[in-house]
Amino acid sequence: MFDKVAVYRKEHFNAAHRLHNDKFDEATNDKIFGKCNNPHYHGHNYELIVKITGTPDADTGYVIDMKLLSDIIKENVLNRFDHKNLNLDVPEFKDLNPTAENIAIVIYKILRPLIDNQYELQLRLYETERNFVEYPA
Numbered sequence: 001m002f003d004k005v006a007v008y009r010k011e012h013f014n015a016a017h018r019l020h021n022d023k024f025d026e027a028t029n030d031k032i033f034g035k036c037n038n039p040h041y042h043g044h045n046y047e048l049i050v051k052i053t054g055t056p057d058a059d060t061g062y063v064i065d066m067k068l069l070s071d072i073i074k075e076n077v078l079n080r081f082d083h084k085n086l087n088l089d090v091p092e093f094k095d096l097n098p099t100a101e102n103i104a105i106v107i108y109k110i111l112r113p114l115i116d117n118q119y120e121l122q123l124r125l126y127e128t129e130r131n132f133v134e135y136p137a
Helices: 026-037 066-081 100-114
Strands: 005-017 042-054 120-126 132-135
Touching: 005 066, 042 066, 042 100, 066 100, 100 120, 100 132
Parallel strands: none
Antiparallel strands: 005 042, 042 120, 120 132
């Protein structure tokens, strides 16, 4: 079997953040980030879709065991991000603005070493119902 197939795992986490750049004055931060610059933070109900592309195994018919993929995501992403303040509780965002774009890149960098290189990996992260990012693009 030589046909590639994409499989998807959807997960959910809730997290707070503040979009802010210390290089900017308050007026500039307010202009660029608006409500997302709230000094008391704000939260989102994130939807994460992990896409794995590969060739189905001849014996199992699976591209990847979805239970294994789910466990990897839960242990390495959800446990680190869910019900956390990204700015304060997640070390990767100590000096990195936790935009949806940066969150997707960080999650990718966490997952990529844990998923066999024979598989292509892509993430889609919904920050809101209408705003989402994909990485890699």
